[in-house]
Amino acid sequence: MxxxxxxxxxxxxxxxxxxxxxxxxxxxxxxxxxxxxxxxxxxxxxxxxxxxxxxxxxxxxxxxxxxxxxxKPLDFERIDELYEVRITLECAALDRLCAAADIRDRLQPLCATWMVPADDREDGMQIMAELDEQFHCELVRIAGNGEAARMHQEVCERIRIVRRLDFYQAQRIEKTYEEHALILQALLDRQRDVAQHLLCTHIEQSRQSVHKISLSMLEAARRSYRAG
CATH class of the missing domain: 1.10.10.10 (Winged helix-like DNA-binding domain superfamily/Winged helix DNA-binding domain)
Incomplete structure (x- = not known):
């Protein structure tokens, strides 16, 4: 006990x-x-x-x-490298998914979450950060490579400290729904190149957003600490 x-x-x-x-x-x-x-x-x-x-x-x-x-200090060079690994793993997953005969069945739960009317969307920062990570992890998981899914989960854990900051801005929540829906539709249409391009653009925009917010929050925290 x-x-x-x-x-x-x-x-x-x-x-x-x-x-x-x-x-x-x-x-x-x-x-x-x-x-x-x-x-x-x-x-x-x-x-x-x-x-x-x-x-x-x-x-x-x-x-x-x-x-x-x-x-440990935020190592943005290391974080950027992890984002690159994440993109590589997710693009490989999209390639496998587009070749899957049962792609619609595999994607159905994700479509039910992300291809919804605006009134049915979540708007909380914390829950959106969790849902966003689940979306990307699920894409890799349902692609069927267990080792890739495990590696991807480890990468997501290591960038979570900055990645969750993406949803401090309300417009990023709306954009995430739109971008996820576009990725899913491209997969349903088996447009592999389109889906991969949309995914890369989506992740890169998120990376740039959290980079700026992280630096801004760090500076605000330091000013508050000095003032206190």
Whole structure:
């Protein structure tokens, strides 16, 4: 029972620290100790240590001898490379889907979510970020290459810190519905080249958007920190 409780606490701490990083409560280069995190969340150091090492493995934190923990800076060159990998995997998935005899059956659940009237669309930032990631992951999954789906899921996890910011702007929510619907229609028509072009344009616009928003939010957070 104690072991299960420790696992549960470690997962809770992991989620809360990760959210603080996502919300720029913990800024890039910020330093902290395990004791400080334990005090903040009123838990022991054991679940804190487990959570922090998990975040280190995922690339959010780094730890140094006698220097404690720190939030890794946003590496936009690395993020851009991950976006390139994502595009490669998703374009390959579209190629496989266009060759599938049962493409309409495979795409039906996605069409039911994205090819809908404006009144039936979601408008919340958090749920849209989750739905958008699900759309792209599902495209790769239903293409039928399990290893590609696993790699794609890992890439999505590593860019989630910036990708979710795409939906801070209301117009990006509307555009996402429109762009996803166009991609799906091109797939239904088996227009592989059109679908891949639409996908690449869609992802590139998202990448540019989150790049600008990330820099803007970081600067606002730093100004607030200095003012405080």
């Amino acid at each position: 104690a072991q299960l409780q420790a696992v549960s606490l470690a997962d809770q701490v992991y989620q809360r620290v990760k959210q603080d990083i996502f919300d720029f409560v913990l800024l890039p280069h910020d330093r902290f100790s395990e004791n400080q995190i334990a005090e903040r969340y009123q838990v022991s150091r054991t679940p804190v240590r487990d959570a922090l090492y998990r975040l280190e493995r995922e690339g959010y934190l780094e730890v140094g001898l006698r220097r404690g923990w720190s939030v």
